Amino acid sequence: MTAKEQLIKAQQASEEAHQIHISCRIAERLFPKINPAIFSDVLRRKIKLSQYDNGILKFYFTFVAMENMVLKFDGIYYSRKKRHLEVAVRIPFEEILAANQTETIHLMEKAFLEGIDLIATKKLAAPFDHQAFKKDVEAIFAQENWYEEDLKKYRAMPSLGY
Amino acid sequence: MVKNKSNYSTQNTTHKKRTWYIILGGGIVVAFFFMAHKIIPLGLEKDKDGNITLSPNRQTKLNKELEEIDNAEQYVLVAQRSGLYPCYSCTNEQKTIYLNVGEVWKYGVTRKGLQGRYPRENFGVPDLNYFQQFIGTYSECLKKEKIKIYNYPFLPEALARDILLIRPPGNKYDS
Numbered sequence: 558m559t560a561k562e563q564l565i566k567a568q569q570a571s572e573e574a575h576q577i578h579i580s581c582r583i584a585e586r587l588f589p590k591i592n593p594a595i596f597s598d599v600l601r602r603k604i605k606l607s608q609y610d611n612g613i614l615k616f617y618f619t620f621v622a623m624e625n626m627v628l629k630f631d632g633i634y635y636s637r638k639k640r641h642l643e644v645a646v647r648i649p650f651e652e653i654l655a656a657n658q659t660e661t662i663h664l665m666e667k668a669f670l671e672g673i674d675l676i677a678t679k680k681l682a683a684p685f686d687h688q689a690f691k692k693d694v695e696a697i698f699a700q701e702n703w704y705e706e707d708l709k710k711y712r713a714m715p716s717l718g719y
Numbered sequence: 720m721v722k723n724k725s726n727y728s729t730q731n732t733t734h735k736k737r738t739w740y741i742i743l744g745g746g747i748v749v750a751f752f753f754m755a756h757k758i759i760p761l762g763l764e765k766d767k768d769g770n771i772t773l774s775p776n777r778q779t780k781l782n783k784e785l786e787e788i789d790n791a792e793q794y795v796l797v798a799q800r801s802g803l804y805p806c807y808s809c810t811n812e813q814k815t816i817y818l819n820v821g822e823v824w825k826y827g828v829t830r831k832g833l834q835g836r837y838p839r840e841n842f843g844v845p846d847l848n849y850f851q852q853f854i855g856t857y858s859e860c861l862k863k864e865k866i867k868i869y870n871y872p873f874l875p876e877a878l879a880r881d882i883l884l885i886r887p888p889g890n891k892y893d894s
Contacts, residue, residue, distance in 0.1 A: 584851050593848065717820060
C-alpha cells in the first residue's frame, strides 16, 4: 500500500469513527469569527455519543448565520434507519456582527445547546440520554477558555484571515 | 338433429355480431361525448363563467417556483480541516486531492429551501463549511458561479499546487 493509500484509508477510518460533525452555513464575511472546527475538534476529543445509548449514532450540527435568509436552513432531521440526527440552529446575524471572538464563541455555545434540546422533539429509534449529553457539553463549555488551544492553532494559519 | 345444430350455429353467430355492433356503437357514442365535453386534468378547473383556469394548488405551485427562481444564492464549500477530499476535476485517475483549511472545494448555486441538511448539502462530503457569497436571481447566481469556477485556476491556492486544476475539486462540470 502506498503512502497516499495509507493516508486515504486512515482518513476514511477517522471519518467513520467520528460521531460528531459540525459545520456552518454563514455569510462569508463571518468567517473565521465563526469557525465550527474549534467546536468539532474539542467535542470529538471529549464526547463519545455511545455513552448516551444508541439512539443517535451520528450527530450533525450546523451553525446558521446570514443577514438575508432567503432559504430555510434551520431545523432538525432524524433518520430512524441510520440513527443520524441533523440539526441546524440560527444565530442572529446582527449579534454575531457586533460580537468579539469570545462573545461569538458564547453565542455558538448557546446555539449548540439549543440544538441538543431539539433532540427531545424527535421520536428516536432507540433510547438516547440527550440530557446527559447536554450536561457533559455544558461542562466542557463551562471550562474557562476551553477553545483557546484550538483557536490558537487556527489563528496561526495565515490563509484563514484571523 | 343436424338441422337444429346448424340453426343454433347461425343464431349464435348473429348474436355475437349484434353484441359487437352494440359495443362499437356505444363506444362511438362515448367518444362523441368526450369530444364534446373535454376532460379537465388535475390542476385545471372551470371558474364561475365556465372558463378554464389554474386550480388554487397549481397557482400556489407556480408562485412558489417563480419565487425560487427570483431567490437564489451562490455559495462556496471550503475545507474545514486539512486533509484529503474527493476530486472530480482531477485527471489521470486521481480521485482525491489534499486541501488545506479554508481552501475551495466547490462553488454552487442553490434555490431550494433545504432544511439545513448537512451533510446532504455538502454532497455527502464531511468537514466542509458553506459560505454564502451572493444572493440574487437564479440567473445572476449562475453567472457568479460560472465566473468563479472559470477563475479558480488563478487563485493563489490553485497556483501553489503541483497539479493544475481547471475547476475546483468538487465541481464535476463548469456549472
